Amino acid sequence: MRLKLRKLLDRALTTCGYLAIGGMALFLLWVLVPVFTKGFGAYVFRGTVEHRRMMVGEFGRGDLDRLRAELAEVLRVRETVYQAVAAFERELDAMPAARRKALKPAFREVREGVSVLLGPEPGAPMPALTRRLYGQTRWEKAREKADDILFEETWVYSDAGSRRVLVPRAPQFEGTALAPVFTSLERDLAAMLRPRITVYPRFLTDRSIDAHFFGGIGPEVLGTLYLSLGALLVAVPLGIVAAVYFQEYAKEGPRVAFLRSCVNTLAGVPSVVFGLFGLAFFINTLHVSPGKSVLAGALTLALLVLPTVIRASEEAIAAVPRAYKEGAMALGAGRFRTVATVILPAALPGILTGIVISMGRAAGETAPIIFTAAVSVGQMVKPSEVLSQPTPALSWNLYNLCTEHEAVDELRHVQFGMAATLVLIVLALNLAAILLRARIARRLKG
Amino acid sequence: MLLSPGERMRRRLAELAGRGVLFGITSVAALAVLAIIFFIARDALPFFTQVGAREFFLSTEWYPAHQPPRFGAAAIFAGSLLVTATAVLLAVPLGLFAALCMSDVLPFGVRQVLKPVIEMLAAIPSVVYGFFALTVVAPLMQNGGSWLPGQFEIASGVNALTASLILGVMALPTIVSVSEDALQAAGRELREGSYALGATRAETLFKVVIPASVSGLFSAVLLGVMRAMGETMVVWMASGNAAQIPRPWYNLLQPVRTLTATIAGDMGEADQMTGSAHYHVLFAMGLCLLLVSFACNLAGEWIVARQRKRLRGG
Numbered sequence: 001m002r003l004k005l006r007k008l009l010d011r012a013l014t015t016c017g018y019l020a021i022g023g024m025a026l027f028l029l030w031v032l033v034p035v036f037t038k039g040f041g042a043y044v045f046r047g048t049v050e051h052r053r054m055m056v057g058e059f060g061r062g063d064l065d066r067l068r069a070e071l072a073e074v075l076r077v078r079e080t081v082y083q084a085v086a087a088f089e090r091e092l093d094a095m096p097a098a099r100r101k102a103l104k105p106a107f108r109e110v111r112e113g114v115s116v117l118l119g120p121e122p123g124a125p126m127p128a129l130t131r132r133l134y135g136q137t138r139w140e141k142a143r144e145k146a147d148d149i150l151f152e153e154t155w156v157y158s159d160a161g162s163r164r165v166l167v168p169r170a171p172q173f174e175g176t177a178l179a180p181v182f183t184s185l186e187r188d189l190a191a192m193l194r195p196r197i198t199v200y201p202r203f204l205t206d207r208s209i210d211a212h213f214f215g216g217i218g219p220e221v222l223g224t225l226y227l228s229l230g231a232l233l234v235a236v237p238l239g240i241v242a243a244v245y246f247q248e249y250a251k252e253g254p255r256v257a258f259l260r261s262c263v264n265t266l267a268g269v270p271s272v273v274f275g276l277f278g279l280a281f282f283i284n285t286l287h288v289s290p291g292k293s294v295l296a297g298a299l300t301l302a303l304l305v306l307p308t309v310i311r312a313s314e315e316a317i318a319a320v321p322r323a324y325k326e327g328a329m330a331l332g333a334g335r336f337r338t339v340a341t342v343i344l345p346a347a348l349p350g351i352l353t354g355i356v357i358s359m360g361r362a363a364g365e366t367a368p369i370i371f372t373a374a375v376s377v378g379q380m381v382k383p384s385e386v387l388s389q390p391t392p393a394l395s396w397n398l399y400n401l402c403t404e405h406e407a408v409d410e411l412r413h414v415q416f417g418m419a420a421t422l423v424l425i426v427l428a429l430n431l432a433a434i435l436l437r438a439r440i441a442r443r444l445k446g
Numbered sequence: 447m448l449l450s451p452g453e454r455m456r457r458r459l460a461e462l463a464g465r466g467v468l469f470g471i472t473s474v475a476a477l478a479v480l481a482i483i484f485f486i487a488r489d490a491l492p493f494f495t496q497v498g499a500r501e502f503f504l505s506t507e508w509y510p511a512h513q514p515p516r517f518g519a520a521a522i523f524a525g526s527l528l529v530t531a532t533a534v535l536l537a538v539p540l541g542l543f544a545a546l547c548m549s550d551v552l553p554f555g556v557r558q559v560l561k562p563v564i565e566m567l568a569a570i571p572s573v574v575y576g577f578f579a580l581t582v583v584a585p586l587m588q589n590g591g592s593w594l595p596g597q598f599e600i601a602s603g604v605n606a607l608t609a610s611l612i613l614g615v616m617a618l619p620t621i622v623s624v625s626e627d628a629l630q631a632a633g634r635e636l637r638e639g640s641y642a643l644g645a646t647r648a649e650t651l652f653k654v655v656i657p658a659s660v661s662g663l664f665s666a667v668l669l670g671v672m673r674a675m676g677e678t679m680v681v682w683m684a685s686g687n688a689a690q691i692p693r694p695w696y697n698l699l700q701p702v703r704t705l706t707a708t709i710a711g712d713m714g715e716a717d718q719m720t721g722s723a724h725y726h727v728l729f730a731m732g733l734c735l736l737l738v739s740f741a742c743n744l745a746g747e748w749i750v751a752r753q754r755k756r757l758r759g760g
Contacts, residue, residue, distance in 0.1 A: 015545045020543035022542075245469060248537060262476035266482075268742065269482060270739060271677075272678040276732040315558055364569075364574070412581075
């Protein structure tokens with residue numbers, strides 16, 4: 001009996017372990033699957049004719065003649081809607097005051113909805129905002145907007161909570177000149193917008209137009225590259241030198257123990273504190289730039305990844321077989337020459353692993369760059385401006401777009417596209433590190 | 447090889463100079479942390495002299511923009527504490543079981559596959575976790591009344607529980623990898639001795655391996671605490687940012703505000719704020735975070751050193 005219980009407990013432990021690990025793997029999937037599937041939608045989607053019009057208008061890309069032909073056909077279908085709206089406006093003026101008052105707000109919403117869905121009516125004055133120049137560029141968004149015209153959203157409150165109810169608008173306008181709008185929107189939406197599978201790889205490099213309503217995430221990607229490469233440019237030489245010193249030169253003693261413990265402590269500093277330090281030191285004390293800049297951000301990030309670089313390099317140097325070093329010494333090489341020509345080359349793959357992982361870390365960090373480098377809206381920063389200009393960056397702009405942006409719900413596809421791109425960059429770097437490590441392990445074994 | 451005295455002297459000098467340069471550069475890298483303390487403290491001190499520590503630590507009235515401003519951060523400290531504690535409570539058992547399983551149960555091949563999974567979990571940027579919390583977890587939480595047992599009033603999907611859940615997951619990789627190393631370090635002999643006495647695997651783990659590696663496990667927990675406490679983006683995006691102590695205090699379904707999120711959120715207008723009390727109070731918060739992380743670090747190093755001494759002595 002007692003033995004049975006002991007065996008049962010043993011089983012229970014194993015099960016708990018498997019559950020914990022399975023839970024972790026499932027969570028990883030739960031995060032990655034939506035980010036990647038929806039992020040993919042920023043690159044491949046059903047683009048409408050408005051997307052092609054925007055591409056020609058803003059980027060000068062696409063076949064102009066074909067677009068003209070397409071627009072002519074589309075306009076023929078849309079004409080029903082425009083005529084109905086114009087006719088109803090005249091009809092409205094002739095209505096009795098009470099009925100006019102009842103219908104006018106709904107009519108306004110419909111007219112507004114039509115212009116959001118299809119873009120400004122031909123011949124109407126040009127809107128000031130670029131986002132109003134074009135209709136819906138993505139088919140799934142267009143269907144949502146069409147539903148906004150066809151149905152009125154109301155909320156029903158009860159004890160069980162609130163519930164969203166969609167009330168069709170068409171009955172309200174039964175028998176008026178506006179009625180054809182609803183039937184034709186329901187029947188001919190595809191003909192009005194001509195959705196087609198669109199591959200948009202240049203989402204990665206295109207500039208953003210009107211705060212990400214159109215275009216891509218080029219400035220953010222570029223900013224992330226500047227920041228992470230800049231951080232490495234500072235952290236890698238410092239880190240390798242420190243690692244060489246710790247491994248090859250330092251004699252263990254209180255002084256070295258103190259330096260080591262400083263490096264460990266640096267690794268534990270919260271990332272937002274790095275941001276505060278960057279602001280207080282690089283910007284407010286050293287004045288490396290008049291305000292936020294790529295330079296200040298890169299320096300801050302360099303400090304953040306420094307412990308990682310030092311540790312990885314130390315491990316790589318420690319893993320170099322002693323025989324290499326002794327052989328070099330026996331040949332009469334001094335210590336410096338041994339390090340430079342034998343130890344560092346042998347440790348290089350290991351050091352590279354650390355560098356690649358640090359780059360991923362620097363690319364993904366947000367808190368340290370908020371006060372030192374990041375801006376919400378910005379265009380591509382030229383290489384000559386990195387010393388003085390702030391930059392958008394994937395991590396910060398993802399935060400900004402999904403919390404502070406004026407149209408958070410409209411731009412979900414851009415947010416997911418950014419998140420997927422950022423995760424892809426970071427995971428690709430980590431994968432490179434894993435492969436490098438596997439290669440080292442193989443080489444050491446064989 | 448014989449060298450002339452002059453040549454030997456030259457080489458010796460070069461060696462010394464090289465060592466000096468290396469030491470100098472290493473010191474710069476290592477002493478950065480002292481610079482961090484200095485500059486954070488320098489900008490935090492004016493707050494304590496102008497406003498005083500009493501209001502900061504004891505009052506819950508956080509109205510930095512009012513006239514006169516009030517800087518009572520007690521609720522914010524409580525928020526940080528609540529979120530961190532919940533995250534660690536969630537992550538530690540899960541992480542320890544996963545580490546046990548990885549070090550003693552799973553075959554070597556499976557472990558090789560799982561390591562990258564854990565690394566990936568650690569590599570995903572915190573802002574992506576925050577985005578995930580906001581777009582996937584928060585809506586689920588919002589409709590939570592229906593799938594959670596009992597009657598809950600969930601005002602908003604962004605609350606202490608959402609933030610803690612995600613923070614817990616983010617602390618997991620640290621806890622798992624550090625405690626797995628600790629468990630591995632306990633060595634084969636101990637395990638085989640225990641098995642030879644007829645103990646089951648669970649008994650070996652709980653009565654022999656875990657006691658032997660308890661200091662390593664403890665430092666894993668400390669690192670997890672530090673990770674959860676210092677995390678900014680997730681709590682900023684998913685905790686609701688209301689500077690209040692939940693009522694009752696353990697009610698995780700209410701929004702809270704943490705130190706890191708306050709720093710990140712309030713420093714937005716830093717350019718115009720430099721020098722104001724609001725600017726300095728954020729540095730005071732940064733200083734508190736810094737001190738707590740130092741304390742955790744020192745505690746971790748002390749435990750490891752003590753363990754090493756005990757092993758050497760015994």
